Amino acid sequence: MYSIVAESYLHSLDPYLFRFGDGFGVRWYGLAYVAGFLIAWWMTWCLARTRRCLLDPPMAGDMMIYIILGVLIGGRLGYALFYDPHLFVGFSSAFPFWDLLAIHKGGMASHGGMLGVIVALMLFGSRRGFPILHPVDIGALIAPPGLFLGRMANFVNGELWGRPWSGDGPAPWWTVKYPSEIHQRNDIDLEPLRSTIGGDASFRERVVSEAYAGNPDVIEVIEPQLTSYLPSQIFQALSDGPVLLLLLTLVWLKPRKPGVIAGCFLIFYGILRILTEFFRQPDEGVTLLLGLSRGQQLSIVQILIGTVVVVFCASRRVKPIGGLRGATVGASD
Secondary structure, three states: OOOOOOOEOOOOOOEEEEEEEEEEEEEEEHHHHHHHHHHHHHHHHHHOOOOOOOOOHHHHHHHHHHHHHHHHHHHHHHHHHHHOHHHHHOOOEEEEEEEHHHHOOOOOOOHHHHHHHHHHHHHHHHHHHOOOOHHHHHHHHHHHHHHHHHHHHHHHHHOOEEOOOOOOOOOOOOEEEEEHHHHHHHOOOOOHHHHHOOOOOOOOHHHHHHHHHOHHHHHHHHHOOOOEEEEHHHHHHHHHHHHHHHHHHHHOOOOOOOHHHHHHHHHHHHHHHHHOOOOOOOOOOOOOEOOHHHHHHHHHHHHHHHHHHHHHHOOOOHHHHOOOOOOOOOOOO
16 A cells, blocks of 8 residues: 655755845745734734724734834844853844844744733833733734744744654655755765766855755755654644634633733643654754753743733732623723
8 A cells, every 4th residue: 555655855945035145135034024913913903893802903003013022122132042142242244243133144032032022012001001911911812823934934944953753664754854954964975966066165055055956966866865854843833823822712712801811821832832842953052951942941931930920810800801702891900
């Protein structure tokens, strides 16, 4: 009987939609952020228009400005703080001169982005006269589509690889092989390609480029030698996106006290992140603690904080707000 356990998928996706020059252009990663923000705005506008939150529809755009700033500032600072502190002291002669500002090179931490958004939305709520945790609840509900697109952008970029396939027999068709693995290994035999690619110092780089360009002669030589990896980016996209959105929707079907949805988000995301991190390679240069990656360590803290938030907010003597099944109920601080 025929079995779909053929060759793994060879990652050959271009991270750029189109380029303006060397290292500059419109990247799928950036488009994922834009699309995520637009979807979040639309969801917020729908909640406001149907009176499932305290916001008026025009406020949706204002809230998005706070979210965007929270994501960008918090995500970048979080990445530098949790994963790459050298960004704080790295400078160069090329724009934007300070490595911390070089967001176009990648490097955003989801936990840092969450902290940034929480602070931004609490500030938004206080300035608008809302219970300060109500905008955070809204932010929690509208976040999953953006998280989904961000993880898919990680997959397109060929970053945050999963763990190598370790099962018996041939690797399944849905595993992934990365041509850029050539830069990490010296045991891959590229000699058959020297006559066509050339043997100078840029030989390996050109082999990788030709593989991404779909050169069949290059692919025929390197693909059998590449490692099959789990597509952990897709696993995390599914958990951070539709699964997380479904769980939060079920919780907010009826009105909840301000902060309960935000706390549930911290708990659900933390649990899902811990589970999916087992399929992902630990970040290079980041020390494991008790066998747990930095993302898992932060998620444990996040779950504890989320539990405290839910217990505290649920016990407060305030009116519930929202409820996706019907119109919002007023609240008091």
